[in-house]
Amino acid sequence: MLQISNLTKKFGGVKAVDDLSFSVKKGTIHSIIGPNGAGKTTLVNMITGVYKVDSGTVFLDGGDITNLATNKLVHRGVCRTFQHLEICGNLTVIENVMLGFDKYMDKNIIRSCFRAKSILEDEKRYFDRGMHLLELIGLENFAHNEAKNLSYGILKKLEIIRALATTPELILLDEPVAGLNPKETHEVSELIKTVVADEVTIILVEHDMKMIMKISDYITVMNFGKKLAQGTPTQIVNNEEVIKAYLGSGALHGK
Ligand SMILES: Nc1ncnc2c1ncn2[C@@H]1O[C@H](COP(=O)(O)OP(=O)(O)OP(=O)(O)O)[C@@H](O)[C@H]1O
Ligand SMILES: [Mg+2]
Known part of the structure; x- marks a missing residue:
């Protein structure tokens, strides 16, 4: 479903992501792990159009999505x-969910928050669907609380x-x-594992x-921007x- 080829991103002299290639199979939970600073967030930022890539390509279902803007990617079924x-603290929980329905998410979330109020008033039809999603995770009682007051x-x-x-078809968490x-x-x-993975492919x-061990189908390990290993x-x-x-010897004993 997703094919990453030779992705590279430099910040000054640091190669945050260095010639990285891997693919993600549809319907799987594909985890990315590695030490702090390994380049995981930079990778996510490149896939989701937050950072422009220095070189390399990202293909989704055979189509080139390299450097596509975040809001365009949402329409292609990619969200993160x-x-x-x-989260927009000045909006309620249900309003935050409805931002998603509107496919209104901007790469600048703050800008979304400010423009959101007026748009959401016109989008009452999304309310029921939003409540349904909140019920799936038992958050319905918080629907009308302002997000900034919540844990x-x-x-x-x-x-x-x-x-x-x-x-979405693909969510990056x-x-x-x-x-x-x-x-x-x-x-x-x-x-x-239950709600999200049922419907979409996940990069975690x-x-x-x-958690990684329990829910991943496949894992790619990064270190210094490069792929160190991949497997089950x-x-x-x-x-x-x-x-x-990364793991230390404790990992073998389930720590
Ligand atoms: N916007 C930026 N400007 C400059 N350097 C950056 C920027 N973003 C990331 N870096 C650098 O790129 C490298 C990779 O960082 P990144 O945040 O991708 O790591 P990570 O694997 O997500 O780490 P963590 O597990 O701590 O979240 C680091 O050396 C970091 O300092
Ligand atoms: Mg990170």
């Missing part, structure tokens, strides 16, 4: 969440639901459980190895190079 929350855990879930509202407690991590994990960037969770957790560069 952010490592650092990008980090709820907002992380809301971001995933909003991405789902764009009816950048650290969806970072900063969550074990109970919330479990809930988000279930949300991704995460450091939580327990079992292959990766037993790969000597991956253990040395």
Whole structure:
């Protein structure tokens, strides 16, 4: 479904992503792991049109989507969440979800937030669908709360639901459980595995190895912008190079 070929991105002298190639199969959860600074977020930013690539190509279903703007990508069925929350605090929970329906998400989320109020008033027809999505994860009781008053855990879930509202074919999740407690991590994990993966292909960037091992179909490991390894969770957790560069020996014992 997605084919990344020879992607490269430099920042000054640093090659954040260095000649990276891999493909993602339709209907799978494909995880990207690796140490801090390995280039995972830069990769997501290139795929989703936030950064222009220095070189290389991104193909979706055989069509070239390299350097396509974020809002155009949403119409091609590609959506993402952010490592650092990008939620409109001045909007309610349901309004945030409806932003997704509108395929209105701008790469500049702040700009979306300001323009959103007036647009959302015209989009009442999306309300029921939005409520349905919130019910799937038990957030319906928060629908009319302003997002800024809610916990980090709820907002992380809301971001995933909003991405789902764009009816994507491919969702990229950048650290969806970072900063969550074990109970919330479990809930988000279930949300991704049951609700999201049922409908769409997922690229998951995460450091939580327990979650990665449980829900990934396939894993690509990055180190210094390059691909260090790829394989099934079992292959990766037993790969000597991956253990040395990232996991440490504890990984073998399920830590
Ligand atoms: N906008 C930017 N300007 C300059 N350097 C950048 C920029 N974005 C990323 N980098 C650099 O590129 C490298 C890769 O960073 P990136 O954020 O992609 O790593 P990551 O794998 O997502 O790390 P983490 O696990 O900590 O989120 C790092 O050296 C980082 O400092
Ligand atoms: Mg990152």
